[in-house]
Structure formats: structure tokens, C-alpha cells
Amino acid sequence: MSKLKAAVFASGAGSNFQAIIEARDLACEIVLLICDKQNAGVIEIAKKHQISTFVFNAKEFASKQAYEEKIISELRKKEVSWIFLAGYMRIVGSTLLQAFPGKIVNIHPSLLPNFPGKDAIAQAYQAGVNKTGVTVHYIDEGIDTGPIIAQESVAVFSKDTEEALKKKIQEVEHQLYPSVINQLLQTK
Incomplete structure (x- = not known):
């Protein structure tokens, strides 16, 4: 039986993308990076692993709907059935949500609903909390408001720097996300 095909959407360095594609026995094949x-x-990580990429500049499109329609076209070409956001710094719009209902998942570096949006690690650090963490959730039209699939907490110690906290959170992300992807795909 062939594996389901999935795409990863990312905007940055790609540490979660790397963790997903290097996960052992991943229940899907990552066939496309959207950036x-x-x-x-x-x-560069995608190139190294010979994964197709679609890189776009939102400003070159007339609207969010226009670039999301182009993304959908690229996803369809690759027969993608699931989308995993891994540091994608754009809000997913209704065009993409309607094309992949219940099939778009995100990882967020906080225990949602605490610290949604950008710079969640900095928000938690500056708030002085003694616990934060990682959330994997479905995407909806809000900002980090979709139904939660899994969470794992990370202790924040007084000696932690913001950079140390970021590293602890990334270690959890890199384990949790591939595990949750497998659980989701094995039950669907």
C-alpha cells in the first residue's frame, strides 16, 4: 500500500521540517515544501532531501485567495492529502481551509490557548511563567485557535535564558510532531 502524500509549509530555518522528514517510519511521504x-x-533542506518546493512571494499575487489557489494547484499536482505547518508565518485563509477540511495541522511553541501568534517563546519568557510547552492543533480561521490534538509541557527554570528555553521547546517539537503525524494518519 502506498503512503499518503503530504506537504509541509514553512517560512524559516526548517528544524521541524527536518525532524519530520528524518522521522523513522513516518506514516506519510513528504512530497512538497511550500515556502x-x-x-x-x-x-536548502528540501533540496538536500530531493523534495519538491514551491516558493512564492505573496506580494506578487492580487490577493490571499489568488496565492492560495496557486498553492492548491501545486498540492493537487503532487496528490497531497495532508498539510503540516512547521513555522509557516502566514495565516491560512478560507480558500485553503475549504480545499483541505480537517487536513491542515500546525505546531505551536506554547501551551495554547496561552501565547498564540508570533514570538510565543518570547511571550512566555517575558511573562515569567514556570511552564510553557508545545501544542499540535488543527488549523481554523483564527490565529492558533483550532482544536488541540496534543500538548506537551516544558518547565521554565529561573536560570533559563530565552535561547535555552527555545532549545528545550524545539527538542519537544521535534519528537512530538512526527509522533502526532503518525497517530493522525494511522487513525484516518
Whole structure:
């Protein structure tokens, strides 16, 4: 039986993308990277692993609907059935949500609903919390408001720097996300 095909959307360095594609016995084949930053590090990771990429500049499109329609076209060409966001710094719009209902998942570096949106690690660090973590959730039209699939907490110690906290959170992300992907795909 052939594996389901999935795409990863990312905008940055690509550490979660790397963790997903290097996960042992992943229940899907990552066939496409969608990226909105022309020089993001994640693109080099995709090239190294011979994964197709679609890199776009949102400003070159008339609207969010227009670039999401182009993304959908690229996803259809590769027969993608699931989308995993891994540091994708754009809000997913209704065009993409309607094309992949219940099949778009995100990882967020906090225990949602705490610290949604950008810079969640910095928000948690500055708030002085003693616990934060990682959330994997379905995407909806809000910002980090979709139904939660899994969470794992990370202790914050007084000696932690923001950078140390980021590293602890990334270690959890790199284990949790591939595990959750497998659980989702094995039950669908």
C-alpha cells in the first residue's frame, strides 16, 4: 500500500521540517515544501532531501485567495492529502481551509490557548511563567485557535535564558510532531 502524500509549509530555518522528514517510519511521504520566503533555510533542506518546493512571494499575487489557489494547484499536482505547518508565518485563509477540511495541522511553541501568534517563546519568557510547552492543533480561521490534538509541557527554570528555553521547546517539537503525524494518519 502506498503512503499518503503530504506537504509541509514553512517560512524559516526548517528544524521541524527536518525532524519530520528524518522521522523513522513516518506514516506519510513528504512530497512538497511550500515556502513564502525566497531565502529561507528550509529550502536548502528540501533540496538536500530531493523534495519538491514551491516558493512564492505573496506580494506578487492580487490577493490571499489568488496565492492560495496557486498553492492548491501545486498540492493537487503532487496528490497531497495532508498539510503540516512547521513555522509557516502566514495565516491560512478560507480558500485553503475549504480545499483541505480537517487536513491542515500546525505546531505551536506554547501551551495554547496561552501565547498564540508570533514570538510565543518570547511571550512566555517575558511573562515569567514556570511552564510553557508545545501544542499540535488543527488549523481554523483564527490565529492558533483550532482544536488541540496534543500538548506537551516544558518547565521554565529561573536560570533559563530565552535561547535555552527555545532549545528545550524545539527538542519537544521535534519528537512530538512526527509522533502526532503518525497517530493522525494511522487513525484516518
